[in-house]
Amino acid sequence: MSRLAAEGRPRGVLLAVNGGPGGNEGMGRRAPLRFADSPLRSAYDLVGVDLRGTGGSSPVHCEVTTPTVPFDSRTPDSSFAGLWADARASEAGCARAGGVERRHIGTVSVARDLDRVRAALGERKLNLIGYAYGSYVAAVYGTLFPHRLDRSVLDSVRHPDWTWRQQFMAQAVAIRENVGDWARWAGRRDGTLGLGGSERRVMATVERTAAELAERPVNGMNRTAFDATVGSLANDRTRWADLAALVASLAAGDAPSARVAAAAA
Structure with missing residues (x-):
């Protein structure tokens, strides 16, 4: 204190x-x-x-447990059994390390x-x-x-009547709305940004880029990292141009420019 x-x-x-x-x-x-x-x-x-x-x-500490399912922003249904087992193992490790104090x-x-x-x-x-x-x-x-x-x-209020799952689900809706706002903004600037002339076309560029990164990461950025970056930067209007530059360089397969854009992001 x-x-x-x-x-x-x-x-x-x-x-x-x-x-x-x-x-x-x-x-x-x-x-x-x-x-x-x-x-x-x-x-x-x-x-x-x-x-x-x-x-x-x-x-209070937790034991470090090794996950069996890699983190994926677009987890397939086939992975949920493994995620459940990983979560149970993590909880058991925390219970062992935290001991009786953890209950308080x-x-x-x-x-x-x-x-x-x-x-x-x-x-x-x-x-x-x-x-x-x-x-x-x-x-x-x-x-x-x-x-x-x-x-x-x-x-940054946490709803007092919600579980954390409800909180995160609501945050996901807000993040997706922010991404849509950014895509509309980018669509109106297709002449300079080159991502597409509408929200739908900009999002098609984003999805195509995400699919390519799932197969071939660029500068260490895979689909999961890309999804996280898009969601994070779309939340901040002052970073929208940075996000557009990153998506454009990745979509064009320009690894050097993508590296610079990722560093700025």
Whole structure:
């Protein structure tokens, strides 16, 4: 745990909760340093905590298991039995390595830990900022301790009523919509980008390129890596030109240009 005092008269403490779950993303107990130069410091004592089971808070580990089915963004039905077996093996390895402590790692426990932090700091109420999974922690804290929550900011929100599978399925829909938006944008610029004059034609270029990469990867980029790159860059409008350049070079079989475009992406 860490604490950075406010530069002015504090209106309370602000505790940042990182995503993951279990990820750091520069947060955890290092969160105060991330916000040290922001206006937040003029109003709040900044507090960071390594959540239960992570970082310096008795981290929980998993055994590394070797998957039998290679990761594929377009997994065929024939692979699902192997994926199921791999998932069970991974879970068993985590159970062995985590031991009895693993049964006590969960969001409700984390929320209760944060309330103990509040009490230890002598604060009547807590302010929270949560990113991704951290938004779920903040929502659970507000549900368990509504009278002890002052203000909260939820960024990249995880739906509190969904399972992670539902969350990822919804994200997949949004990613596909972003790819469609990019394809329409590229279609209107066929004269300069050369990917096709409509969304349908641009997507045909993308699919044709993906099929070729499945057979013959270029500069280490196979179909799975290509799919991931398209989905990632389509989410950011400032990177649409980079994505178009990458697709164009791969579609043309221009390995040197593809290498440059991939580096930029």
